[in-house]
Amino acid sequence: MPYIVWSDEFSTGINVIDSQHKRIIHYINQLTDAQQLDEPQIIGDVLLDLVDYTLSHFAFEESLMDDAGYNAASIHKQTHDAFRDKIQAYQQRYKDGEDVSDELFQLLNIWLINHIAEDDNSYAPVVRENIPGINTSDKQGWLKNKVQKFFN
Numbered sequence: 001m002p003y004i005v006w007s008d009e010f011s012t013g014i015n016v017i018d019s020q021h022k023r024i025i026h027y028i029n030q031l032t033d034a035q036q037l038d039e040p041q042i043i044g045d046v047l048l049d050l051v052d053y054t055l056s057h058f059a060f061e062e063s064l065m066d067d068a069g070y071n072a073a074s075i076h077k078q079t080h081d082a083f084r085d086k087i088q089a090y091q092q093r094y095k096d097g098e099d100v101s102d103e104l105f106q107l108l109n110i111w112l113i114n115h116i117a118e119d120d121n122s123y124a125p126v127v128r129e130n131i132p133g134i135n136t137s138d139k140q141g142w143l144k145n146k147v148q149k150f151f152n
Contacts (some may be wrong), residue, residue, distance in 0.1 A: 034046065073123070
């Protein structure tokens with residue numbers, strides 16, 4: 001399977017979110033490596049990282065939408081919840097000894113293309129408009145406080 005490369009079509013125009021989204025591309029590429037090397041342990045490691053990613057990134061993104069006053073935040077959260085459930089199910093199947101790499105690879109590709117390129121870009125303009133300085137590194141700003149809350 002070919003590696004996926006970050007594309008401008010994935011960009012939300014919110015630097016911190018785009019950086020976090022690039023992680024999922026990394027996970028997809030790790031799965032490609034694991035499949036080519038026939039390394040089931042790497043698949044397990046990716047699943048663990050992905051669960052961590054979903055918990056921290058989605059909570060961060062949901063907080064961002066709430067703070068920006070995005071009116072469809074609850075619908076977006078439902079999409080996140082469904083993805084969390086799928087990832088946890090894959091994790092359990094992997095623990096039970098099943099090879100889930102092909103299905104997981106497909107899920108990640110679908111999610112990357114549909115969720116990031118479409119769903120996330122629906123809230124991005126609201127965030128950019130309602131959270132001034134979201135793309136700055138202001139030491140006392142919104143971004144610093146949220147990053148510390150979710151990633152430290």
